[in-house]
Amino acid sequence: MSILYVFTFLLIFPFCSGLRSCTTEEINNLVTNCSTYETKLSWIRKFEISTTEKLTKTRKLCLQASNCYTSIKCQESVEKFEKSRLDCDKDQFVIGGVPNCIEWFFKKIYNANYNECLLENDFLTFNLTTRREAFTFGKQCVLKVLNESQECDPEAVQFITENYLQIVDYLTIKSNDCQDVHSHYHKLHCDLIDDEYNKEYERLIWGDKKVEDTGLFMIQLGRELIECESHSCHNSGGIEIGNLKEEILAMEIYGRNYSWKCLYDIRRPSMKTLMEKLLCLRDSKLGDDQECRRKFVEKICGNGNATEGTETPMVTEYYTDD
Template identity: 30%
Template sequence: MKSLILFIFCLIFAINCAPGAENCTKEDLKECIPLEKKLESYASKYKGYRMPEISYNSSIIVCKDIKKCYSDLKCKNAKELKEDVDIKCSKFEYLTAAIHVCSARFYRAVYSKKYECTSKFNFITQDLSAKRSAYQNGKSCFLEVVKQECNPESIEFLNDNEKYGRFVDILTVKPDDKCRGFHHELAALECRPIVSSIEKSIDDLKKNDPKLVASISRCDEALTCVKNACNYPLPYQVDRKCLMLKLATTSLGECESKVHAKWPTVSKYPCLNGTWPMEKKVFCLNKTVAGCFEKSNQSERHGGYIKGESCFLDFVRSDCNQNLFEYFSKNYKQFAETMSIKPKNGICLDPHFQLNGLRCKGFADELNSKKEFIFDNEIFRNDSRFIYVSNLCRELQNCMNESCTYGETATEKIGRECDILELTATSFGRCLSKIRKEKPNISEFECMNGTDFYSGKPSVSCDKFKSRRKCMKRIMRKNCGKEAIEDYRKCADTLSNYFNCN
């Protein structure tokens, strides 16, 4: 009976019950592994770029050798390994013609509406039959764009009727290859221009900006695109970026930005009135509502929100709409917990991270409205205006460090901007400001010959403070005195770092 049950079970689930059907061992693959590594080196070296003809010819030889190697094996997964090689090798023809690069440029041109003819055909769509019609009926338009945007080898390849037909097949026929084929790579490339447009909108966030509204309307398109592109890197980040855009345009997002950006006067808020000394009144807001943002300890931060409830609600009543005031009045405890207690799941889409990301935007808006004054005027370190803006910049940097909604690159960039901001209040910074405004004659300094000295280009700044650092030091000393160059090396390094001088 047991044997019969086992026999039926094997038939139902198509299990190979015969002995010996095991996966390939390392010993089985000892002849194939070196060839696989060699093949992988070709694939990784030229991924997304043009593969030279000599490398292509070599890769084809390796492809034949490794296919034969896997064909000779009798172990269970040898067939699957050979299929994987077939997929990898099928891409090499397109690498020689730089089709990855050409396709990316074509998609950008379509999204930007750079060429009038592209608006007549549905080149970018998730409907594969409609896409096929577009590439067949709009072939002349496609080739017109390719001629202007792509490399000669891509143009030659795509003008060949047979190769163009194969290219259209790859674009419009979804293979059952477990997301390993060229079709999926092209699908991911197709998403990049629209995702990039959303990222740019986040960088230029302005409320009620028509461009921002347009970006939000493109979010659904972007999300659909990355969902269908199975190998699009980190698709959840697209969802997060769209959520950030939507939050920023809501009344909640707008009010949150106001609350975290403005520093209200004492007279405007009842919770700050009374007979307390000024430092006690300031404590009410700065130390309970704004100050608690700086706390890394969750219990301290949560306590700050609880103690500062009356101040927070007074602020909302004054600066936000009535609906928001009623919402916060009824849900303040939940709001305080959401803001101050980091969720255990660590998912960046959680409201905790999104709302704290808006807190950073509040700091950024306030900083942008104040920093130009610092750059445009002669400021000293003990000036209260400088101290306020400098602290604000570091608060923004700390906020971004804590938040998962900002990448490492953006946070490092803010750190460099804070360094430059602080540099303006030094004798070094004031000297540079003086030279920029007065434009003294530097012709006597032959070491600066050939430099567009008063250009604001980063490359010129790198030239002055890295390549010709000693010469710049002499110029600053003559025009501003010894005090301006007392900490010259450190200040010059700060500028070089800011401009990413190599």
């Protein structure tokens, strides 16, 4: 796609630096005709599920937008063309098989027994310098795992192979633009950890695994999720991070003695409202006080050995209704 764009750009606008400003009629043409394609592209990118069909649609619309912009030879059309080109170049990285394949690779890292080489490199560290080293020196491992995959689309694997350095840049160079490819990949990472965390919680509730084994793994995942969200521009207000910190704190305080009833009570919506009204957590300094948090958890969980039928103690001395 990018080669086609560059060729078209050079063919149509060989001396673009000296182009005149668009006339009123040409501006109207840009708004009336070309903007229609951009509107459709924006809607598809934002609302449609990431599939190969979605990528096909965006490619078609990108070509139509390109043809529209290049048919109007003036400065504003060149600027619109260039922006459209950059956005369309990113589509291949965030729509369809490529992001699905990267997400699949992330999942396999959490199941490192799948391939031993995944244990040798810290691919999902939040230190971007270390992560870049992992993907650089672990390139052979990454491509080996992807090529052996039955889930990854072969065309996506081929694209990743041919554009590996660009993929590594997107994975390891942070951007403040929430629509950027890096932010998209980072969100995939956070969503994956969140899914794993909630799966472990469900196993805990339904008794599919031992409480102590599940709890320890949840603490690990919870810490990773907190750090992941703290680096994400998609995290709004930090409310979910605050609630998650309370859950992890409860697990750390009670170690292997907490009950699933305690965790359930902390996770339920009424407890989230309660946390917002908790006196000693209102002040940011007190909110970081482990003793304050410990007392709060004790009020909810008791001695950590509550059974399924035990009523949850209410918070009184640390709570206000105002």
